[in-house]
Amino acid sequence: MxxxxxxxxxxxxxxxxxxxxxxxxxxxxxxxxxxxxxxxxxxxxxxxxxxxxxxxxxxxxxxxxxxxxxRWSDGVAYVGDATTRHHGDEGFGIGxxxxxxxxxxxxxxxxxxxxxxxxxxxxxxxxxxxxxxxxxxxxxxxxxxxxxxxxxxxxxxxDVSVGRNPYIWLGTTKVFDAFTFSFVESEHGWIWCYAYRFCEDASTVVVECAPGTWRGLGLDRGSEADGLRRLEELFAGLLDGHPLTGRGGGDGAAAQWLTFRxxxxxxxxxxxxxxxxxxxxxxxxxxxxxxxxxxxxxxxxxxxxxxxxxxxxxxxxxxxxxxxxxxxxxxxxxxxxxxxxARWYEELPRYLRLPPERMFALLGQRHSPLLPYVPPQLYYRLDHAAGRLEPLRRLKRWLGPRLAGTLHARTRA
Known part of the structure; x- marks a missing residue:
């Protein structure tokens, strides 16, 4: 051929x-x-x-x-001043x-x-x-x-649907030893990032927030350098003095941000x-x-x-x-x-007032079609019980895909 x-x-x-x-x-x-x-x-x-x-x-x-x-096998979440770490499956990063x-x-x-x-x-x-x-x-x-x-x-x-939250891909010389989440409460609302290393001396940082927070923090205006400095201030505790790197090219701050398609x-x-x-x-x-x-x-x-x-x-x-x-x-x-x-992050305030270990547990469960419809504390208790009781595990496996299919069909109708 x-x-x-x-x-x-x-x-x-x-x-x-x-x-x-x-x-x-x-x-x-x-x-x-x-x-x-x-x-x-x-x-x-x-x-x-x-x-x-x-x-x-x-x-x-x-x-x-x-x-x-x-490689990494741990996940770390920083929620305000609290920290929690969990051991998980082995993950890989490559430039x-x-x-x-x-x-x-x-x-x-x-x-x-x-x-x-x-x-x-x-x-x-x-x-x-x-x-x-x-x-x-x-x-x-x-x-x-x-x-x-x-x-x-x-x-x-x-067919293309556009997400609600703006996000930006960045690099840093800070080397993370685990897949890292950081949630920071600013005067304009929560802003968060996912960070992971991809080589021995560099990491990727993906920052996301709600549109109102993005505008309130001034990330929709000014130069790219201004935006990077603002993010470095917000995530100073995570970065330990390491800088963030953007795409460059002379575009303004807003041009560096995307909404997922x-x-x-x-x-x-x-x-x-x-x-x-x-x-x-x-x-x-x-x-x-x-x-x-x-x-x-x-x-x-x-x-x-x-x-x-x-x-x-x-x-x-x-x-x-x-x-x-x-x-x-x-x-x-x-x-x-x-x-x-994606929906879990768009509804983040539902989960951020939980104790950090519970919030992190629900972060790991964010793919569940049940989670948006069950109060977070109740979902956590049910999921915790399901992990120990085989009948509940079977019910969760049976119900989850059926609810997901029903909800998807309704949204497409």
């Missing part, structure tokens, strides 16, 4: 690796609009289950990713630059052409057609604002064009699954294409339909967890 991937992020690069491993005769090209090494973002997180899947897909790149990652360098190097070693600084825009048909000419398969791995998906937006049935599509393919990663779906950053889901998409698409060698357009359509059906089913629970996680 002649395969063109538009987008040189983790999904597009990993898919190109998998295609070449399955058949070196595949002609695979990855086009990325940015220059090599110029990605936005500091670190990404993943869990051990992803490593197992990557080892099955390509042991060599999996080993390189694991070797370049840092986004490092991850992309590993995948791009592996792809090139296998014979993939990786072309940087090649823009594919919906309004330039001549350029777009030149890139895609003669391709048997075109993979749109160009993110939430995918140009390829946008060209046929009516066919894909894209939850994206879904009615269908994920059109003819020989298929959506991958954030071009197909997004899940709220608070569950830390975006990169993992993109890599799992690549695994599923490569497997579907090679499960039964496609014969012509009908065979390709069957393979792409198989990929879409598999991934939609696998994403249901993750997307439900992401919706309720």
């Amino acid at each position: 002649k395969v063109v991937c538009v987008g040189g992020g983790p999904a597009g690069l990993y898919f190109s690796i998998l295609m070449k491993l399955r058949d070196p005769a595949h002609d695979v090209t990855v086009y990325e609009r940015d220059a090599a090494g110029s990605t936005y973002g500091w670190g990404v997180t993943y869990w051990a289950a992803l490593l197992d899947k990557l080892r099955a897909g390509d042991p060599e790149s999996a080993r390189a990713v694991e070797d370049a990652s840092v 986004r630059h490092r991850l992309l360098a590993i995948l791009a190097g592996r792809a090139r070693d296998l014979g993939v052409r990786v072309v940087h600084e090649r823009e594919v825009e919906p309004g330039t048909d001549a350029g777009l057609d030149g890139v895609l000419a003669g391709a048997d398969l075109v993979v749109a791995a160009d993110g939430v604002r995918s140009a390829l998906r946008g060209r046929w937006a009516g066919h894909f049935g894209t 939850t994206l879904t599509n009615r269908t994920w393919h059109r003819g020989n064009v298929v959506l991958l990663g954030d071009a197909a779906h997004t899940t709220h950053y608070s569950i830390g699954a975006g990169t993992s889901l993109a890599l799992e998409d690549a695994l599923a698409l490569a497997a579907a294409l090679h499960a039964e060698p496609a014969a012509g357009a009908a065979g390709l359509d069957a393979a792409l339909t198989r990929y879409e059906n598999v991934r939609r089913a696998e994403l249901l629970s993750v997307q439900s967890a992401a919706r309720f996680s």
